[in-house]
Amino acid sequence: MSDDTSKATARTRIATLVEGFRRNEADYLKASYNETQARTDFITPLLEAFGWDVHNSVGHPPGLREVVEEATVDVGDERLSKKPDYELRLARQRKLFVEAKKPRVPIARNRDAAFQTRRYGYSASLPISVLTNFHQLAVYDCIPRPEQTDEAHVARLLLVGYDEFDVRFDELWALLSRAAVYSGDFDRRLAVDVTRHGTEQFDGFFLQQVRSWRERLAADIHARTPGLSPHELTYAVQIFLSRIVFLRICEDREIERYENLRSLPGTGTFDALMAELRRADTFYNSGLFHLLDDARLGIRIGDDVLGSIIAELYYPQSPYTFAVVETEVLGEIYEQFLGEVIIVKAGAVQIVSKPEVREAGGVVPTPRYVVDTIVQRTIGPALAGRTPADLTTFTVADICCGSGIFLLSAYDFLLDYYLAWYVADGAARHAGSVIYEGPGGQWRLLFEEKRRILLAHIRGVDIDANAVEVARFSLLLKLIEGETGEALRDYVASRRRPSLPALDTVLRPGNSLVSAAEWVAVRGAMPTALLEKVNPLTWSDEFPTEMARGGFDTIVGNPPYIRIQTMMAYSPEEATYYQDAESPYRTARQDNFDKYALFIERAFTLLRPCGRLGVIVPHKFMTIQSGRALRELIAGSRGLEQVVHFGVQQVFGRQASNYTCLLVLDRRGCDVVQVERVEVLVAWRYGMLGEVTTIPVTELGADAWQFAGTATRDLFARIRGACLAELGQ
Incomplete structure (x- = not known):
């Protein structure tokens, strides 16, 4: 359906709602007509008219639902911690909150309702939030800090009565429609950065x-x-x-x-x-x-x-x-x-x-939409068609996990996969054992099953013990997301054990690139003064079960981008170890290299023979001389499956300037490489693919990689076919 057709259809549907409200306006403004009725009769249909799939008619898993509805209302005068009635999302990314009230509530002058709406948006760092009872609709700027004493008009961008919905339709469409978000117009209009938010x-x-x-x-x-x-x-x-x-x-x-x-x-x-x-x-x-x-x-x-x-x-x-x-x-x-x-x-x-962080330009988190894409493209194929029984030993690891954002995304992905499988296999068969039916007929995983999935599948390592602690903190918060105190108390009472699992065996501090034995073999005994700094880790000791099986099934992450010159400034002993001819790293045996290459090389050794790897790294290695060893490593594996090339697009937004790509590899080998070139990042962010070219994996070697478009490749093929010799011959 074209944009013009979608807008025309929406306009017609909204006009029908407006006429229905007008006919019985006096009844709808009575105290007896409550918020739930208003949501059912008018507010939900209004959002559907703007293109949002409120009832998840396409059957997305919970993490990909476009609209998350909040059913309970238990907020008191001082509590102010209830969730908004509607959370509008696209590609797992929050875009809008909509707070609903019954039509009798005078939202044009109700300070509490305005404060509540603004506080939700401010807390989630969203640019705007919406307050409506259908009788009126208000749009609030969520950048200013909300104060409970603010009048209702403070930070209000729009106030539209239902009888103005038609004449002000274009204004509402630009701010509230799914099409505006999907096209990128919403982000451009409200200056939303290509990272997580437009404001912070x-x-x-x-x-x-x-x-x-x-x-x-x-x-x-x-x-x-x-x-x-x-x-x-x-x-x-x-x-x-x-x-x-x-x-x-x-x-x-x-x-x-x-x-x-x-x-x-x-x-x-x-x-x-x-x-x-x-x-x-x-x-x-x-x-x-x-x-x-x-x-x-x-x-x-x-x-x-x-x-x-x-x-x-x-x-x-x-x-x-x-x-x-x-x-x-x-x-x-x-x-x-x-x-x-x-x-x-x-x-x-x-x-x-820390000196290494200072030299590298600071800490820059990976945007969630990039993380989710890597996780989906790396883990998705590894799970496809497999039953829970098939996944008993399945593991996903991040060997430089930082605060755990890749592990959180992987955990989310696994939760969605398990839930979808149980429901498809017959919800009634699994009800009470691993899933239960929640409000609105939505199936959810039992807390015990979420707990089991976390322990069974998620693995992480970071050289910084503080990072491991943050990752643990984050994963435990994710585990209890959506749970109630009553549910956790029931679990503790029935299972006779504390509610949260110990993650000491699945999240470990240590240097993914250096083991004690490797260091001794190359450099001799490690000086005591270096132990805390280098923090060596022996994989077979920390993850004996996984290593005995041949390694992890999948590895995902954003390895640190640290040049050899920077390493020499803060850890010359470690840099010298990597460059030694006896070290396990082929990619370091040259004058110039980057630490992310070492992580890719290490990941190859930690994957099972059928394992998969997904990372985001600078794409300059594809063409520069110092990237030759990494090109040779990847090409020699014949495992490169996908490249997402961002060109000059800045996926880290205003926070950092990096020219990056996504790499997805399969150790079983690939015949062709799918190369996707992203020209419009904001569209790609919401699921629109860039131009995709497929090339034989045999065309890649140690020499520079040039991923030209289809037309350019065809042109060069015709030229080569027409010429009997090349220049220099």
């Missing part, structure tokens, strides 16, 4: 908060426990903050009692918190809280510092609600601090960038 309201505010909390905690802990090393101090601060934030998030998700932390006494706050953490440890377990009781560290925090931090996690000092903050966003924010270390210099606490 919550991200920026919470980032500043966490930075302040870290500084204050570090100074207070050091003053009370001055003997801690920089590593211990950094780790203690992160652990402490993670636990407090975890419990605060659980309050907004209705797992913990709301304001539980806020109600701690002003005197003896630290001791009261410790008692609360011990209670939480009994209920959640998984090692989330045990380090705070480590008598060796002897950590204590002053009541004033602790009390002020807890207070800042609640309104009005915090304008957001964790009820709508995605787990991935929290991981991205925490990831910013993985590039920092807390040190003590001249008796004063300082937070400084």
